[in-house]
Amino acid sequence: MKHIIEASRLEKAYGDFTAVRNASFTVLENKIYGLLGRNGAGKTTLMKMITAQIIPTSGDIKVFNENPYENNKVLKQICFIKESQKYPDNFLVKDVLDVSRSLFPNWDADFAYSLIESFNLPVNRRIKKLSRGMLSAVGIVVGLASRAPLTVFDEPYLGLDAVSRGIFYNRLMEDYVEHPRTVILSTHLIDEVSNLLEHVLVIADGELTIDEDAEKLRGMAYTVTGKAAIVEKFLAGKEVVHQEPFGGLLSATVIRNDHYSGQNQAESLDLEVSSVSLQQLIVYLTGGKRDQKGAVAK
């Protein structure tokens, strides 16, 4: 598979504050990436560097093998839908679609109108009269119908209800199967998108801490629960990312060891073994350092 983004030691500083530090990663063609991290972690800053909206302070970025800055050949292959995407107030919804058609070479007008119907959007209403959720839906329609080889969604669903978010995920998946492209989706709703993601990038305090295949990440850990003394014995020598006592019981999340089945050992000790959701795992790996007694995975 081709690399469509290659970033090397990318940094962005605002004055003396460094928002993204030493980020090196590649993004492959025709995959769906999740860019995850807590508020202020640096996700938007990273996406703005990828899409050439801001210039890195140092480091190097290539998109479609070229420097993306003021590079029209590269930029017309990118669609970036921002959190709180803005359109001119006096535009009608259909004006946004018309302008998008001229911006994106792969624009599919029929697909755009079918999405407009799915989201119940009024094409003849002015942008300034739309509700917050409707405005987010317009951004999603543009992002999907652009069929841009690199489509970047930065928290695209402010105000969007659960039904509409479900429509977004379903239409994205259906269309992605027919028209593969690279999608980078930044979100806090990790469990909702968990099944869509093929690769996960996690950024914490400006540093890329996880760059991993989503399937591998999903199977990376498990949770054991049982009497505290037995669980503690079981945890000896294992990599523990989270522990939670309740009553005389202890629940602990452990990184799987490829060479040895901790799960069999846990079951033989009568401990209950359960899976860990991607969201839980990422919370433990990025924010769990404070409340755990065991070692941290990364």
Ligand SMILES: Nc1ncnc2c1ncn2[C@@H]1O[C@H](COP(=O)(O)OP(=O)(O)OP(=O)(O)O)[C@@H](O)[C@H]1O
């Ligand atoms: N133009 C700017 N000037 C100064 N600081 C900035 C600027 N833009 C972002 N920052 C700071 O950089 C850090 C990263 O911000 P960024 O918007 O990239 O985070 P984020 O991960 O997208 O957060 P959220 O999930 O809340 O949207 C934050 O501390 C933010 O205050």
